[in-house]
Structures are given as structure tokens and as C-alpha cells.
Amino acid sequence: MTVSPEHVCDQALEIDASSALGPDVPDQMPSIGADEVPDAFEIAPRGGVPWHHVSRFTTATVVICAVILWQVISDLHVFPPIALPSPVAVWLAFIKLLTKGYGGHSLVDDIVTSSLRIAIGFGGAVLAGVPIGLLMARNDLVFRVIDPFLQFGRPVPPLAYIPLLVVWFGIGELPKVLLILVGTIPVIIIGTISGVKATPILRVSVAQTLGASEAQIFRHVILPSALPEIFTAMRVGIGVAWTCLVAAELIAADQGLGWLVQYAGQALQVAIVIVGIIVIGILGYAMELTIRVIERRVVPWRGHG
Amino acid sequence: MPILVERVRKDFGRHRALDEVSLTIEDGAFVTILGSSGCGKSTLLNLIAGLLTPTKGRILLDDVPIMKPGPDRVVVFQQPGLYPWLSLRDNIAFGLRMRGAAGIDWGRVDEVIGIMGLKGFEGHHPYELSGGMQQRVAIARALVMNPRVLLMDEPFGALDAQTRHRMQKFLLELWGKIGATIVFITHDIDEAIMLGDRLVVMRARPGRIAIETRVPLPRARHWDMTLDPAFLYLKRQAMAILGE
Numbered sequence: 001m002t003v004s005p006e007h008v009c010d011q012a013l014e015i016d017a018s019s020a021l022g023p024d025v026p027d028q029m030p031s032i033g034a035d036e037v038p039d040a041f042e043i044a045p046r047g048g049v050p051w052h053h054v055s056r057f058t059t060a061t062v063v064i065c066a067v068i069l070w071q072v073i074s075d076l077h078v079f080p081p082i083a084l085p086s087p088v089a090v091w092l093a094f095i096k097l098l099t100k101g102y103g104g105h106s107l108v109d110d111i112v113t114s115s116l117r118i119a120i121g122f123g124g125a126v127l128a129g130v131p132i133g134l135l136m137a138r139n140d141l142v143f144r145v146i147d148p149f150l151q152f153g154r155p156v157p158p159l160a161y162i163p164l165l166v167v168w169f170g171i172g173e174l175p176k177v178l179l180i181l182v183g184t185i186p187v188i189i190i191g192t193i194s195g196v197k198a199t200p201i202l203r204v205s206v207a208q209t210l211g212a213s214e215a216q217i218f219r220h221v222i223l224p225s226a227l228p229e230i231f232t233a234m235r236v237g238i239g240v241a242w243t244c245l246v247a248a249e250l251i252a253a254d255q256g257l258g259w260l261v262q263y264a265g266q267a268l269q270v271a272i273v274i275v276g277i278i279v280i281g282i283l284g285y286a287m288e289l290t291i292r293v294i295e296r297r298v299v300p301w302r303g304h305g
Numbered sequence: 306m307p308i309l310v311e312r313v314r315k316d317f318g319r320h321r322a323l324d325e326v327s328l329t330i331e332d333g334a335f336v337t338i339l340g341s342s343g344c345g346k347s348t349l350l351n352l353i354a355g356l357l358t359p360t361k362g363r364i365l366l367d368d369v370p371i372m373k374p375g376p377d378r379v380v381v382f383q384q385p386g387l388y389p390w391l392s393l394r395d396n397i398a399f400g401l402r403m404r405g406a407a408g409i410d411w412g413r414v415d416e417v418i419g420i421m422g423l424k425g426f427e428g429h430h431p432y433e434l435s436g437g438m439q440q441r442v443a444i445a446r447a448l449v450m451n452p453r454v455l456l457m458d459e460p461f462g463a464l465d466a467q468t469r470h471r472m473q474k475f476l477l478e479l480w481g482k483i484g485a486t487i488v489f490i491t492h493d494i495d496e497a498i499m500l501g502d503r504l505v506v507m508r509a510r511p512g513r514i515a516i517e518t519r520v521p522l523p524r525a526r527h528w529d530m531t532l533d534p535a536f537l538y539l540k541r542q543a544m545a546i547l548g549e
Contacts, residue, residue, distance in 0.1 A: 200386070202382060202384055202386040203386055203388065205356055205374075205380070205382070205386070206380070206382065206386040206443075206446075207399070207403070208356065208373075208374040209354055209355075209356070209374045209375075209376070209378065209379050209380040209456075210376055210379060210399060210400030210403055210446070210447075210450065211374070211375055211376035211400060211403050211404065211450075212400075212403040213403070216403050220388075220399075220402075220403070221388070224388070224390045227390075299390070300430075301389035301390055301430060301431075301432055
């Protein structure tokens with residue numbers, strides 16, 4: 001049995017599928033040689049155009065239509081310009097923020113400040129939360145000691161801690177980083193525990209019969225099995241972290257994107273407020289995407305069982 | 306030394322899965338255990354593997370009671386249970402790595418890859434392989450440990466008919482080469498008789514051994530033998546027990 005007929009057969013099927021894309025897209029799919037394995041599938045909808053083209057086209061159309069609608073509404077002066085500046089005015093505010101800044105900082109400063117707070121707070125939550133989750137999943141005593149705090153802390157919205165943190169630590173960097181940590185760490189811990197618990201029994205049994213020790217099973221079987229869920233928790237967690245940070249900056253800060261939105265709002269600079277909101281949204285999305293990219297690198301088997 | 310199963314009982318809570326099971330498995334034998342689902346055949350295999358411990362009675366290997374799993378009794382399960390984060394080659398070397406990273410005999414790993422017909426796929430990951438190939442990787446991962454006993458729990462049950470057929474033939478050839486004891490669980494009567502040189506048929510509720518017999522067919526098995534009177538006689542007996 002030197003040749004594997006099953007595998008050759010699988011490839012033949014994939015070649016069929018690619019040719020079924022039809023004449024509409026002659027150059028979309030490279031022809032697959034008999035000895036190379038395609039690592040991604042392209043699923044063709046009825047029209048014969050691959051899905052990701054359709055979805056990108058749709059997304060772009062929706063965004064453009066929304067901006068046009070916005071411009072039309074502000075041109076019609078349905079609302080006073082001070083309340084709803086036009087897209088053009090927002091764009092000019094954005095350029096001004098980049099070049100001259102506002103309230104003593106440039107936009108880049110605020111982005112860097114906020115990003116650093118996230119990096120430290122969220123990084124700390126992952127670095128502490130994953131080991132704590134692993135310990136809790138593995139050791140019943142540790143679980144019983146930490147779980148009450150987790151269960152108590154979870155239903156409290158992180159924003160409720162802000163006044164307390166301000167009283168204790170002022171408006172410096174520490175309270176912001178701590179808030180992110182406190183808000184994010186339960187998500188990471190719970191995700192890690194659930195990842196450990198979701199390890200298929202079969203994988204553990206296999207390792208046992210191959211002579212692996214408890215510690216080896218934990219390191220070589222359970223930890224990698226938990227990784228996909230840990231990444232899911234991180235993706236949820238980065239959203240929570242971002243929300244916490246912006247909220248903290250809104251209430252007590254002298255720098256950062258949340259501060260920018262708040263400060264400009266008090267001065268009725270709505271265009272700047274809108275720029276701030278858009279930047280906050282884009283940055284949050286970019287952070288999620290970053291984690292997704294890392295995830296694809298670290299757990300490429302995700303979705304393949 | 307043979308494996309001795311001595312009057313073993315296994316309860317799961319109130320449910321009695323096995324009762325009064327005694328069996329001797331000679332060194333180098335190919336024993337097939339046949340039974341319908343729920344008859345406790347997998348429980349018996351897991352007891353021999355050491356993944357379970359008997360409620361009553363004992364199981365001896367070299368006169369020592371089996372207490373826990375060990376690499377001298379490797380199990381091949383119905384599902385391959387490969388590690389998706391490891392390449393084919395690293396999956397096969399998994400057991401050797403657990404013994405100590407310095408001690409991986411890569412020559413042995415590559416030899417087994419050759420035997421199992423997996424050459425050229427060393428760097429592939431499990432999800433890039435077909436079901437039949439994945440199961441061959443699972444068998445290779447067991448073989449590389451040089452186990453005294455290979456415990457197989459319906460290893461071909463999840464494969465399509467043709468692949469299954471090829472794997473059965475292949476397993477017989479392999480057994481001729483490696484000389485390990487094989488305990489093979491199945492619910493397929495033809496498979497049980499074709500593969501085994503000893504046949505054990507189990508009855509359910511609670512699981513007990515109904516018959517244990519030598520398979521009176523020459524060792525070089527051929528699929529024409531399914532028409533052999535001796536084959537048909539055994540098959541009729543097994544069918545009567547399984548109530549088909």
C-alpha cells in the first residue's frame with residue numbers, strides 16, 4: 001500500500017468542483033496539479049462568482065450608500081449643522097485633528113495612548129487569566145478558592161468600578177489598566193476553563209494508552225485542545241477591554257480617544273466627536289482582526305476537528 | 306505469557322456491563338470479540354487496556370494485575386483520535402515523545418510510515434487526510450510503540466465498505482509481519498470470522514461470553530472463504546447468539 005487511492009480520489013473531486021465554477025470566472029481558480037493539495041476551498045454561489053467577491057462588493061456598496069445618504073440629509077439641513085455635520089466637515093475635522101490636534105494632543109497621540117492602555121491591560125488579562133483558568137480547571141481547590149470571586153465579579157458591569165478606581169488611584173494610567181484587567185479577566189478565565197473541559201475524552205484516552213503521564217497529557221493534549229476556545233475568549237475579551245477603556249477615558253482622563261470624544265462633545269465640536277467614534281470603531285475592529293490573524297497562525301486546525 | 310481475564314465483573318452505577326467474564330488470550334494470537342452494541346465488548350477491551358478497572362475479578366498480564374494504561378497495550382479506537390495540531394509524522398511519534406524527547410527513534414517512525422503506506426504525507430495534518438488514511442495513522446501511532454498487545458475497538462467501523470475491506474486485508478498482512486497479540490472488537494460477523502484465529506461471541510445484559518472457539522480456517526485468509534462450510538457454520542452459530 002504505497003499509493004493512497006482515497007487521497008487521489010479526494011483531489012479528483014476538488015478538481016471537478018473547481019471546473020464547476022463555470023466560464024464566468026475563467027481565471028479565478030488556478031488549475032490544481034495532481035500532486036498538490038489545495039488548502040482552501042472556493043464555494044461558488046449560483047451566479048458563478050465566489051462568495052468573498054459578492055460580500056466585499058455588498059459591504060462597499062452599503063458603506064458608500066450610507067455616506068451619500070448622510071451627505072444628502074445634512075445638505076437638506078434637516079438637522080442643524082452643529083448637530084449633524086456633513087461627511088465633508090467630518091473629513092476636514094479628521095485632517096485637522098491629524099495635523100494640528102485638539103485640546104493639546106494630536107489624534108495620533110490619543111490613539112497611541114489608548115492602544116498602549118489596551119495592550120497592557122488586555123495583555124495582562126491574558127497572561128494572568130489563561131494560567132488561572134488552567135489551574136482552576138485542573139485543581140479543584142484552586143477552583144473553589146477563585147470561583148466565588150469570579151461569580152461575584154461577573155454580573156458587576158466593569159464601569160461600576162470606575163468611581164472606586166478613581167478614588168483609589170486617581171486619573172493616571174493605573175486605574176485604566178486595572179479596569180481593563182478586571183473587566184476582561186473573567187472572560188479569559190471562563191473561556192480557558194471551558195476549553196479545558198471541552199477536550200475530547202478520546203484524545204486523552206489515546207495519550208493514556210500511549211503511556212503519557214498526567215502532566216504530559218495536560219501539556220501536550222489538553223492545552224492545545226483548549227486553544228481554540230481561549231482564542232474565542234480573547235476575541236470577546238478585546239471587545240470588552242475596548243469598551244472599558246473608552247468608558248474610563250470618558251469619565252476620568254486627560255488623554256485618549258474616550259477623552260477626545262468627551263472633551264469635544266462639551267465644546268459642541270460634533271465633527272470631532274464623530275471622528276473619535278469612527279476611529280474607536282475602526283481600532284476595535286482592527287484589534288479583533290489582529291487576534292483572528294494570530295489565531296489562524298496558532299490554531300490552523302480550528303474548524304477541522 | 307498470556308493475558309488472563311478472571312471472572313471479571315464491571316458495573317457502571319446500577320448497570321451491570323459485564324459479569325463472570327473469563328478469557329485467556331495467548332501470546333501472538335489474533336482474537337476477535339463479536340457482539341451486538343451494548344454487550345460490553347468495548348468495556349472488556351477498556352478493562353484490558355487499563356482505562357477501566359474491574360468491579361470484581363482481575364485481569365493479569367505476565368501474572369501482574371493490570372491497573373492502568375500502558376504502552377505495551379496500545380488501543381486503536383473507532384475514531385482515529387489524531388491530534389490536529391501535529392503533522393502526520395509527529396502524530397505517529399507522539400508515544401515515543403512521551404517516553405522522552407531525546408529517545409525518539411525517527412528511523413523507526415519512518416519505517417512504520419513506510420509499512421503503513423503513508424510515505425509522502427509526513428508533513429500533512431490530520432484534517433488534510435481521508436478517513437482511511439487517518440485510521441492508518443492511528444494504527445501506525447500504535448505500532449511504532451512495538452506493543453505486545455494491540456487492542457482494536459471497531460477500528461474500521463467508521464470507514465466506507467471498500468476502504469474497510471482494504472484495511473482488513475492489510476491488517477492480516479501486518480499481523481503476519483509484527484507478531485503482536487491482537488484483540489479486535491467488532492459487531493460485524495464476517496469481519497470477526499475472517500480476521501480472527503480465535504473467535505469470542507458475547508451476549509448482552511449483562512455482557513457474558515457465549516462461545517469462545519478456534520476459527521477452523523487456514524491462516525492465509527482469502528475472501529472466497531466466506532463460502533467455506535466451516536465459515537458458514539460459525540456464522541450461523543454467531544447469528545443465533547446475536548439473534549439476527
